[in-house]
Amino acid sequence: MKIQKFKMNESGLNRFFGPLEAKIMDILWSGEERTIKDVQLELEKEKATNFNTVMTVMNRLVEKGLLQKRAEGRTTMFKPVLTREEFINTQSKEMTHELMDEFGSVVVSHMIDALDDADDDLVAQLEQKIKELKKER
Known part of the structure; x- marks a missing residue:
């Protein structure tokens, strides 16, 4: 997967991602597979984040080839493609x-x-x- 934009004026993961994308990737890189709700709850420790917003961003990360998702019953689990x-x-x-x-x-x-x-x-x-x-x- 090729990141289309590299931001010189940013630092860390924000060079490759938007701010919410970077936070989501950071959360997912820190542990096991997670649901959208798991990620949203983790994000809410810093700032209230809408579930639908998190879902949209995570699905876009899947489309970009950065996350993979799998169904586990009625739950969808997400994890990074790469470490x-x-x-x-x-x-x-x-x-x-x-x-x-x-x-x-x-x-x-x-x-x-x-x-x-x-x-x-x-x-x-x-x-x-x-x-x-x-x-x-």
Whole structure:
């Protein structure tokens, strides 16, 4: 699944989702399958949220391929298609490939510049990855 909009001026999950979508995904990533009512009750701890609104957003997340639903008797259960880590990995990988395709060496240069702020473990991982790529060529 490809997220169509990446919001530079947001942070965390809000970069990929609308505010309510982000909260719903966060709730569903934190545990077991849940019903719409379960999610609504969790959301109400912060702010009153209409059941129909939650239902609409969750069904849209199903349509986008982010959630899956299954019937359990008369109840519909929802869960994420990917874990949070898988989602972030997939989206960041896709975004990186798109940036490389469109802007090439400029992106690489900026990524290298960003390493000034990176911790030593991340730099070591990058060095290892570069060594592996060189061996494969």
